[in-house]
Structures are given as structure tokens and as C-alpha cells.
Amino acid sequence: MKEVARAFTGWNYVRRPPFNFQLNANQHDNGTKTIYGQQSNFSGQDVITIISGRPATARYLTWKLFNFFVYPVTNSSADKATIDKFSKVYINNNHSIKELVRAIFVSDEFFSERAFFSLVKQPVELVVGAVRMLGASYNPGTPNNRGGSSVPPNSARNMGQDIFAPPDVAGFDSNLGWVNTASMLERFNYTNIFATNRNTTNPGVSVSNDKLKGYTKGNSKKTVKKFFSVLGPLNPGTSTRKMLQTYLETGDNGQPVDFTNDDATIDKKIRGLVHQIMCLPEFQLN
Amino acid sequence: MPINRRQFIKRSAGAVTVSLVMPRLWMGGSALGQPPANRRIFVVIQQSGGNDGLNTVIPYTDANYFSLRPTLGFKDTELKDSNGASTILGGSSFGLNPAMNEMKSLYDAGKVAVVLGVGYPNANLSHFFSTDIWMTANTTGAGDGWLGRYADQKLLGQSSLSAISIGGSLPKAFFAQQVVVPNIAPANGADPFINYQYQTDGRNAGDRNNQLNTFKSTNSRSFDADTFINAVARAGFDAEAGSAQLRQAVQTYTPGATYPTNNQPSAQAVQFGNALKMVAQIVTTIPEANLLFVQLGGFDHHSEEIGTNADNFTDKTKGQHAVLLKALSLGIKTFYDDMAAHGLADNVVLMTFSEFGRRPNENASHGTDHGTSSELFVVGNPVQGGKLYGEQPSLTDLDSARNLKFKVDFREVYATILSKWLNADAGSILGSQFKNSDVGFLG
Numbered sequence: 001m002k003e004v005a006r007a008f009t010g011w012n013y014v015r016r017p018p019f020n021f022q023l024n025a026n027q028h029d030n031g032t033k034t035i036y037g038q039q040s041n042f043s044g045q046d047v048i049t050i051i052s053g054r055p056a057t058a059r060y061l062t063w064k065l066f067n068f069f070v071y072p073v074t075n076s077s078a079d080k081a082t083i084d085k086f087s088k089v090y091i092n093n094n095h096s097i098k099e100l101v102r103a104i105f106v107s108d109e110f111f112s113e114r115a116f117f118s119l120v121k122q123p124v125e126l127v128v129g130a131v132r133m134l135g136a137s138y139n140p141g142t143p144n145n146r147g148g149s150s151v152p153p154n155s156a157r158n159m160g161q162d163i164f165a166p167p168d169v170a171g172f173d174s175n176l177g178w179v180n181t182a183s184m185l186e187r188f189n190y191t192n193i194f195a196t197n198r199n200t201t202n203p204g205v206s207v208s209n210d211k212l213k214g215y216t217k218g219n220s221k222k223t224v225k226k227f228f229s230v231l232g233p234l235n236p237g238t239s240t241r242k243m244l245q246t247y248l249e250t251g252d253n254g255q256p257v258d259f260t261n262d263d264a265t266i267d268k269k270i271r272g273l274v275h276q277i278m279c280l281p282e283f284q285l286n
Numbered sequence: 287m288p289i290n291r292r293q294f295i296k297r298s299a300g301a302v303t304v305s306l307v308m309p310r311l312w313m314g315g316s317a318l319g320q321p322p323a324n325r326r327i328f329v330v331i332q333q334s335g336g337n338d339g340l341n342t343v344i345p346y347t348d349a350n351y352f353s354l355r356p357t358l359g360f361k362d363t364e365l366k367d368s369n370g371a372s373t374i375l376g377g378s379s380f381g382l383n384p385a386m387n388e389m390k391s392l393y394d395a396g397k398v399a400v401v402l403g404v405g406y407p408n409a410n411l412s413h414f415f416s417t418d419i420w421m422t423a424n425t426t427g428a429g430d431g432w433l434g435r436y437a438d439q440k441l442l443g444q445s446s447l448s449a450i451s452i453g454g455s456l457p458k459a460f461f462a463q464q465v466v467v468p469n470i471a472p473a474n475g476a477d478p479f480i481n482y483q484y485q486t487d488g489r490n491a492g493d494r495n496n497q498l499n500t501f502k503s504t505n506s507r508s509f510d511a512d513t514f515i516n517a518v519a520r521a522g523f524d525a526e527a528g529s530a531q532l533r534q535a536v537q538t539y540t541p542g543a544t545y546p547t548n549n550q551p552s553a554q555a556v557q558f559g560n561a562l563k564m565v566a567q568i569v570t571t572i573p574e575a576n577l578l579f580v581q582l583g584g585f586d587h588h589s590e591e592i593g594t595n596a597d598n599f600t601d602k603t604k605g606q607h608a609v610l611l612k613a614l615s616l617g618i619k620t621f622y623d624d625m626a627a628h629g630l631a632d633n634v635v636l637m638t639f640s641e642f643g644r645r646p647n648e649n650a651s652h653g654t655d656h657g658t659s660s661e662l663f664v665v666g667n668p669v670q671g672g673k674l675y676g677e678q679p680s681l682t683d684l685d686s687a688r689n690l691k692f693k694v695d696f697r698e699v700y701a702t703i704l705s706k707w708l709n710a711d712a713g714s715i716l717g718s719q720f721k722n723s724d725v726g727f728l729g
Contacts, residue, residue, distance in 0.1 A: 120514050158455065158469070179517050180466030181446050181525040182456070188501075188525070189485045196487040240504055247500040252492030268490045275486070276500050281509070281519040 003033040008044040052095045058087035065101060070110055071118035072175065082109060117285040120175040123159035125286065126187060127152040130194055130278060131205055133231050141203025148197070148204025155190040159183040179284075191278035195271050209263060212270045220245040220259040223270075227277055236282045244276060326707055327569050329578045329621075329636040330433070332457065333614065335585030336413065338607060339643035339660030342386075343400055347379040350681035354647040358592055358654070360384070360602055368603070375400070378674060384603055385612040388619030389663070396672040397622065398665050399727035401699055403676045405659030405692025409642065409685075413586070413656075416641040421458035423697050423716050432700055433577060434462030435715045436708060441465050441577075446528050449577035450568055452561045457579055467577075468528075470564070472557075478564050479533050484526040501526060536567040542627025543620045546613075555613035558582045562621040570628045582617075584610055585640060589651035599652045614638070618665055635666040635707050635728075639696070645689055646681055658685070659692035662699065664727050668707065675725050698723035 010028030014020045033042045035050055042050070051057050062083050066073050073079045086103060093099035104110055121129065131138050131152075141149040153163055160183050166172050197206040215230055217223045224244045228234045248269050251257040259265070277283060344360045345351050352359045360381070365373045367387035374381040375393060380400070382390050392398045406425055410416045418427030430438075433449065441448045442464055449467045451460055456469040472478040486497045505523040509516035545559040561580040568575045584606070591607045593599035602608070618636065625634050643660025659679050665671070679690035701712035701720040706728035713721030 117515065120518065175514055176517055179514075179521045181521055181528050182466055182468035184518070184522045184525040185468075185482070185484065185529055188522070189481075192485045192487070196489065236504075240507065243500055243503045247496055250496045252496070254495065268487070268493055271487055272490070272493055272497055276497060276504065279501050279522070280504050281507075281515045281522060284518045284522075285515060 003035050004047050006031070006033050007035070007042040007047045011044050055087070055091070058090045058095075059083055061090060061097065062087040062100065062104075065104055066109075067174065068119075069101075069104060071115045117282060119286045120178050121284055121286050122172065122174070123156040123161035123178065123183075123187075124163055126159070126284070127156050127190060130191060130231075134207055134274065135211060136194070136205060136207040137200050138205050139201070139203045145203060147202050151190070151193060151204055155186060155193075158186040159190075184284075187284065188279050192275050195275040195278065198267075207271075207274070209266050212266050212274070213261070213263075216261045216266055216270055218261060220248040223248065223259070223261070224273070227273060231274070231277050231283065234277070234280065234282045236280055240280070244273060247276060248273060325573070325576065325630075325633045326709075327576045327578070327630065327634045328703065328708060329565060329580070329634060330459065331614070331618070331636065331638045332579070332581045333585050333610075333638060333640040334413075334417065334581055334583045335587075335640070336416075336642045336644055336656055337585040337610075337640035337660060338587060338591065338654050339640075339657075340646060341591070341607060341644075341654075342383050342611060343375075343402065343661045344381045344383065345379060345678055345681070346374070346381050348681055351646075354681060356648070357600070357652060358602070358648045364602060375674065376672065380674065380678075383608065383611045385608040386615035389615040392619060392622060392665060393672055397667060397669060398663055398671045399669050399673055399675055400661055400663060401675045401694060401725055401727065402661045402678045403659050403690070403693030404639075404662050404696050404699060405642075405690070406695055406697070407692075409658035409689065409692070411642065411656040411658075411687070413641055418458060420639055420641055420696060421461075423700055430463060431457070431459035431461040432715060433459045433579070434465065434467070436704060436710050437465035437467065437577070438462045439715065440708070440710055445572075445574035446524065447532060447568075447572055447575050449579075450575055451579040452564050453579070453581045457581070459579060472561055472564060478560055479536055479567075483529045483533055498526075532568075532572065535571040536564075539567040539571050541566070541624060543623035545620050545624075546616060551612055551616070552609045554582070554584065554609055555616055558613045558617045559620060562617050563624075566621060566624045566628075569625075569630065569634075582610065582614055587644070587653050588649065588655060589653040591653045593652065618663075622665065631667045635664065635668055635703065637665075637699070637703065638663045643690065645687075646684065647688060658689040662696075664699075664703075669727055670729050671727075673727075675727050694725060695720075695723075698725050702726070702728055 006029045010024045012022050012024055014022055030041050032039050035042055035047060063073055066083065073083060086100060089103040090096065090100040109115065139149060141147050156163055160178055161172055194205045195207065197204060200206045200208050215226050217226055224241050248259045249256055340351065341358060341360065344365065346360060346362045346365060365381035365384060367373055367384050371387065373384050373387065373390045389398060406419060408425065410419060415427050419425055421431050422429050423432035437449055449460060451457055451467055451469040452472060453469060454471060456467060460467040470479060470482045473480045484498065484501065486494045502523065505519050507519065509519060541563065545563045546555045549556060565578045565580060568578065587607055590599050590605065592605040593601045594604050597604065599605065622631065625631050639662050640660060642657055644654035644657040648654055677693040679693055683691060685691055697716045697720045701716055701723035702725045704710040704712040704715055706724065712723065
């Protein structure tokens with residue numbers, strides 16, 4: 001590590017736009033460094049070449065990308081073979097991460113059953129994804145009037161992800177690192193704020209009755225199915241769908257009522273439905 | 287008695303085995319009568335902004351203090367509280383700021399230890415960096431919090447309400463690998479806990495029960511053990527149930543002391559008192575809740591540290607610093623009295639800290655700039671109080687930025703509390719060099 005750091009001495013950037021890279025040659029350590037047993041006056045460029053030439057680097061990068069985009073990789077021989085297969089894409093394409101990612105995104109593994117709902121959504125995916133999936137509004141306000149526009153980043157922070165400020169150089173944690181009672185309560189309460197904010201003019205996240213009306217069908221079954229589709233697609237099963245249908249067909253007194261798609265029902269029950277779907281365990285996963 | 291997750295799972299699916307280590311949901315309803323004799327509560331108060339230690343515990347006999355602080359310095363004749371009683375600490379060469387008469391009474395009663403000269407090597411003068419250093423007990427400021435490391439060792443698998451933070455966001459001190467500490471943001475109004483619940487549409491309160499029932503049904507479904515979705519559903523269900531039970535429990539609290547209200551003596555005193563009252567509500571009603579963290583902000587007094595406009599910023603008994611020290615002093619005393627009224631005075635140790643002290647020489651704006659070493663207070667019946675610990679740094683032997691050279695590493699203070707109060711292994715939490723550190727205030 002120290003030898004590699006010596007090779008990177010002198011690296012800097014111009015501290016004004018467009019922040020170009022610059023090498024301060026007189027600050028570079030021109031001595032001999034020992035890196036993986038090789039000795040030379042290595043530069044930072046040399047280090048990158050040496051590291052990316054190692055097969056372990058290709059496997060590590062592939063492993064990171066799989067864990068982030070596809071599913072958690074296990075120690076099984078099948079998974080090791082999968083990682084080996086994709087790491088060769090990186091090596092055979094002149095160390096192109098672009099080609100590696102392309103190969104992953106069009107792979108059978110990426111579209112496999114195993115990849116569905118196999119990762120826990122990061123907080124930023126939850127707070128932004130909720131808005132985008134529903135086609136809801138986000139009004140960023142102005143620098144002098146940010147209002148509720150800071151709710152999504154603040155909520156993400158309370159869920160454990162201070163955006164652009166990871167806890168250390170290892171970056172953010174993943175999956176179960178996001179799951180605890182405090183962060184789950186924040187997830188539920190963020191989605192409530194979002195689903196129940198009718199004010200589409202002030203800064204912040206909101207959803208209008210008109211937008212919700214567009215997804216609402218003539219009966220409760222079709223309506224729940226439509227929202228499963230919009231907010232996912234999710235497929236939590238028939239019994240869960242029926243729980244949500246029961247919600248739509250229950251009045252304030254706890255007694256059954258017929259579902260109607262009038263404005264008053266949309267403003268109450270469809271907003272509630274959106275919140276309830278966003279509180280499903282399935283919605284917390286990707 | 288609210289329905290709990292286990293009942294739901296029994297009804298829906300039979301036994302579910304889970305190998306993930308998740309916190310135990312606090313079930314409430316456990317015997318609240320006498321606390322166990324060995325109950326050990328630890329409360330941390332963060333004074334954020336960098337408290338001016340030299341004007342909190344005042345070295346009034348040191349001539350250098352007055353030459354460095356011709357405007358801000360308190361003379362011995364000025365170390366008198368609003369009733370004219372001296373705030374000089376028992377014949378010592380130090381006096382408390384006159385705003386802190388409540389702390390003075392606790393000190394005289396032997397309940398307050400003052401640890402002088404606390405800091406760390408190569409002091410960092412950035413609020414954020416130095417706060418991280420204190421929070422992590424690591425001079426790089428990186429990694430988990432010191433109380434988080436303690437929690438991972440001692441609280442794993444215990445009640446999810448074993449440790450609680452009251453404030454705007456979870457302090458880094460509680461960052462941990464495995465244990466997760468909830469943060470409760472105080473709400474204005476009659477019920478400060480009101481934000482800490484599963485919230486539903488405020489416009490349709492009549493629909494709340496329907497939403498809660500739906501949520502409990504969908505999140506108590508059974509899933510395969512050892513899957514993410516199972517962990518998510520369990521944590522989600524427990525989040526709602528735990529918050530509901532906490533809110534229910536704290537309703538049974540009866541104050542044993544009168545906390546500040548109605549902006550008297552200041553808005554800050556009311557706000558800080560309310561946070562400590564929340565701590566009292568929690569520890570008196572939830573026997574498992576033993577590790578608490580609260581914050582009092584605003585100590586960054588670069589200008590107008592003393593006085594008000596009316597006195598042209600010269601009256602040392604008034605001003606921003608006096609207001610905050612009064613809030614601190616009154617809050618701690620009220621909390622102490624409340625704990626005593628609930629029979630818990632022997633079970634609580636409280637510690638204050640700030641990310642740094644302030645520079646010995648005053649600046650031209652009736653303020654002080656970022657400094658290094660400062661004192662801190664450790665309060666409670668278990669504390670060998672009414673005494674000074676550590677050593678006051680010299681006001682003439684300063685560092686290159688003309689700041690104090692610390693005498694006690696703050697990790698020695700942490701180590702004393704970890705090993706003497708929390709029965710933890712200080713070496714594995716703070717590093718082996720602090721394994722046997724003992725400042726002495728816990729006997």
C-alpha cells in the first residue's frame with residue numbers, strides 16, 4: 001500500500017472548472033518501488049496497468065458489479081464459475097468496464113428468477129424510485145426556498161444513507177446493512193409523507209389526485225393489480241392482493257363498504273393504498 | 287396489550303427459524319416496579335459547537351487567564367450566582383461560571399466530578415472532524431462509534447430499545463456493525479414522541495386503524511428463513527410494534543421534578559430540558575433502556591460570547607454562553623432530581639463532552655475561536671464527586687496555534703466509564719493502550 005501510494009505522489013487536479021487532472025512532476029517520488037514483487041520507478045499509470053492486469057482484479061470487479069446489480073454472489077462453485085466467465089469479458093475487451101457491464105446487463109443471469117427481488121433497495125433508490133415509478137412530482141424549489149424539497153435526502157440520511165457522504169472509503173453498506181427497526185420506520189414514514197402530500201405547487205414530493213385517478217380502475221381487484229404493476233412490477237401473491245382489496249373495501253368504522261373510484265375515495269383510499277404497497281416487504285427489494 | 291409479531295407468526299405459519307441476529311423486540315408490560323439493583327444507565331450529553339472550557343470551569347487565580355481574557359475573564363469577585371452565593375469549587379483555584387448554580391449545588395453534594403484538561407494528540411480544529419474523533423474514539427475520525435462498538439459487544443440480541451438517541455439525527459457515537467440504535471427526533475407540543483410512530487394520512491385519521499391492520503397483516507406474512515425479504519418483514523413489523531410500545535410505555539411516566547417551560551429561563555433551557563425529560567420518560571418506563579444520548583447545540587461563540595446589546599456585550603452574567611450553561615446546569619439538576627424521585631439516582635451516570643474547547647486568548651469580537659483541550663463533567667450518585675480530576679493545562683505553555691496542551695486523553699475518560707460502570711472491556715473498544723486507563727472518578 002505504501003509503495004503504491006509513493007507511485008501516486010504528485011497526482012493532483014486543477015482546482016477550478018473543468019477540474020482537469022494534473023501531475024506535479026516535482027512532487028513525484030522517483031525512487032524505486034516494489035509492487036507485487038516487481039521493482040521499478042513506477043508511476044501512477046504503471047500501478048493502474050499492473051493492478052488491472054491481475055486476474056484477481058477482474059474477478060473482484062465482476063463480483064462487485066454482480067452484488068450491486070444482479071444478486072448476492074455466494075461461495076458456491078457455480079457462482080465462482082459465473083464470476084470467472086464474466087471476468088474474462090473484462091480481460092478480453094482490453095479491460096473495458098463498459099463492455100463488462102453491457103455483458104452483465106444482457107446476460108441470462110441478470111434476467112434470471114434468482115435476480116428478482118434479490119437485493120434490498122438502497123435508501124436513495126427508495127426515495128427517488130417511489131417518485132419516478134408513480135410519475136409523481138418533485139419540485140426542487142429554489143436555493144432560497146427549498147421547503148419540503150429536502151425531505152428525500154434527509155429521509156435517505158435517516159435511513160442510513162447520507163447521499164454523497166459514504167461512511168468511509170469502502171462506500172455504503174448493502175442489503176441487510178439497510179434493514180433495522182429505525183430505518184424501516186423511516187421508510188414507512190417517508191412513503192406516507194410522499195403518498196399524502198397533495199400540495200403540488202410548494203417545493204417537495206407530492207402526487208395529485210388526477211395522477212392517482214389515471215391508475216384507478218372500476219373495482220378493487222383491478223385497482224390493486226394496476227398499482228402492483230406501476231410500483232414494481234410487484235407480485236406478492238393472491239393473499240396479499242386480497243389484504244389490500246380488503247383495505248380498499250373497509251370503511252372508517254371497520255365495516256365493509258363497496259369500492260368506488262370517486263374523487264373522495266381516491267383522495268383517501270388510493271393514497272392509503274399507495275402507502276400500504278410501499279410498506280410491503282416486496283417493495284423494499286429490487 | 288398490543289398484538290406482537292410472534293402471535294402473528296403463530297397464527298399464520300407456525301414456527302419460523304431465523305439465523306440472522308436481529309434485536310429482540312421489547313415486549314413491554316414487564317415488571318416496572320423496583321429497578322434491578324445492578325441496573326446501570328449511562329447518559330451522554332453532547333455540547334456541540336465547542337464549549338469554552340476556560341469560562342465554564344474558571345481558573346480565577348491564574349493571572350495569565352486575565353491577561354489572555356481582559357474582557358471575557360471572570361474575576362473571583364464575579365464568581366457569584368444570582369443569589370450572591372459563591373461558585374468557587376470548595377477552596378480550589380477554580381470556579382464554575384456563575385450561571386451554573388445548579389451544578390455547583392450538585393458538586394457540593396458530591397455528585398459532580400470535574401475532569402480538567404481533556405483532549406487528544408494533534409488536535410483537529412474542525413467541528414466536524416473533531417466531533418467524529420470524539421464520537422469514534424479514533425483520532426482518524428473513521429469507523430464505528432465508541433458506544434456502537436460497546437453495543438456490538440454487549441447489547442447484541444438484547445431489546446431494540448437498549449440504546450436510544452434523542453435529537454435531530456443519530457450521532458456517530460452510536461454507529462455500529464450489528465446493533466442498530468433508534469433516533470427519536472423530538473416533536474414540539476404536548477407529546478414529544480409523536481413523530482416516533484408509524485404515520486398515516488393526517489387528513490384521514492378515521493382510516494388509520496385500517497391502514498395499521500393492513501400493514502400488520504402484510505408484514506407478518508411468513509417467508510423463508512435466511513432471506514432478505516424475511517429480515518425486511520421482521521424488522522418492519524418490529525419497527526411499528528416497538529414504536530407503538532415505546533409510545534404506550536412513556537405515557538405512564540409521571541415527572542418527579544419540574545422541567546423548564548414557557549421559555550423560562552430561555553428557549554434553549556426548555557428545549558434541552560424537554561430532551562432530558564424524554565430520557566427520563568424512557569428510562570423510568572422501559573427497564574431495558576440504559577444507554578441514552580442527547581445534544582445541546584450552539585456553543586460556537588466566535589463573537590458576543592458574553593453580554594447583550596443593552597450592556598454593549600460586557601455583562602458576563604448575560605449573553606449566549608451564560609444562557610447555554612444555565613440550560614445545561616438546570617437541565618442536569620432537574621434530571622438528577624427526577625431520577626432521584628424515581629429511585630434511580632444510584633443507577634445513573636451522566637457525562638458531558640464537547641468536540642473541543644476554545645482558544646485561551648479572546649478575539650476582538652467579545653468571543654473566542656476554536657481551541658483544543660477542555661474540561662468535562664461526570665455526574666451521578668455512583669461518581670466520586672465534589673472533586674477535580676485530571677490537570678489544568680498551562681496558560682503559558684501553549685501549542686503553535688496558541689491553544690492548550692491536553693493533559694488527559696478523552697479515551698481515558700471513556701475507558702473509566704466502560705470498565706468501571708458498563709462492565710465492558712475498554713481495551714477491545716478503545717485500543718489496548720487504554721485497557722487499564724482509570725481517571726478515578728468512579729472509585
